[in-house]
Amino acid sequence: MILRNLLLYIRNNTKIFIVFLLVQITIVVAFLSVFNYATSLVREDKKAQTECRTYTVTLSDNSRMDKKLSAFYKNYETKIRNLFVIAKTDDSSEVLCEYQYTTGDDGIMIVNGKYFSKKDFESGAKQVLAVFNLDNNAAKNDIIGTQTKINGEEYTVIGTSVESYPVIPYASLKNNDKIFQIRLVMKYDLSNTETSHLIDDLYKSFGDIGIEKPPAYSAKTYSSAVSYISVFGIIVVIALLNIAYLYAYIMNRRLREIAILRICGCSFAETVRRCIAEVVIISIFSYLIALLLHLTVMMPLVIAVTPTQQYDITTTQFILIYLIYLTVEIFSFTPVLKKLSRISYTTLTKE
Secondary structure (H helix, E strand, O other): OHHHHHHHHHHHOHHHHHHHHHHHHHHHHHHHHHHHHHHHHHHHHHHHHHHOOEEEEEEOOOOOOHHHHHHHHHHOOOOEEEEEEEEEOOOOOEEEEEOOOOOOOOOOOEEEEOOOOHHHHHHOOOEEEEEOOOOOOHHHOOOOOOEEEEOOEEEEEEEEEOOOOOEEEHHHOOOOOEEEEEEEEEOOOOOHHHHHHHHHHHHHHHOOEEEEOOOOOOOOOOHHHHHHHHHHHHHHHHHHHHHHHHHHHHHHHOHHHHHHHHHOOOOHHHHHHHHHHHHHHHHHHHHHHHHHHHHHHHHHHHHHHOOOOOOOOOHHHHHHHHHHHHHHHHHHHHHHHHHHHOOOHHHHHHO
């Protein structure tokens, strides 16, 4: 019944509905774009902070160091966020290996696909994060799920990253692969005294090595982000004002219809529920169209300008954005409720 009445109104007022729908889609695209850009900034800043807690250790003895790595990790386990090694395989290729499992949120910037699961990581599964190719569009990266050879063995590509080397689990290395560099990602910025102790222990553990200290971290200004978000913020505010006006306009055009429902016994609460149900139906329709535009038009344009941008909005986040959007929609509709409460037989006679 609700859907039938809505379709009937759309058929009789096609132009005003198209305008209304375009405003709705504009709001959702703005929401999605701002959210995607904001999460991207958070991720990039987190990577910058990670780099500023990373010590690079170049080894002179390029051999397997399982016992030394294990002993050193146990001594510093409370201070180390992650430990990576760069190994040279039999075929002279170089790979980045994660020694201790994390989710990939700290240390590896994933552009597309997924990170290793804990089970696959601990079992030494033949999986790899391939190096992200800037010439390829991240949205249409077709290498995920394909096979590639590393050290003569088949590895399944499960994602891409901006690292300089393919990333694999440490346990998947062969015993004769040579380790020539270690990356220590600390959990927090070390003091000068802690840094001095760490460097002394690195020399004691690994012998004749070269150590590159991390740069000092400085917060970004985000001037471009502020400009970007401000522009979309203005679009959203203007769109919300237009929606509130359009809701009032549409309700004025439907006064006779609603008055007939009230005279036929439809309570005020039932009238409000019917109207909100229509708002939900329209919002779902608008959201799906906007989502399609965001994924097929907006994000490819953003990626063309900044190739490391990701499709990093999960299904849960898409639902959350819709709920926020729906809340805004209903809030824009609330000024109409006062008018609905006054609709009666008098309204019908005036019409």
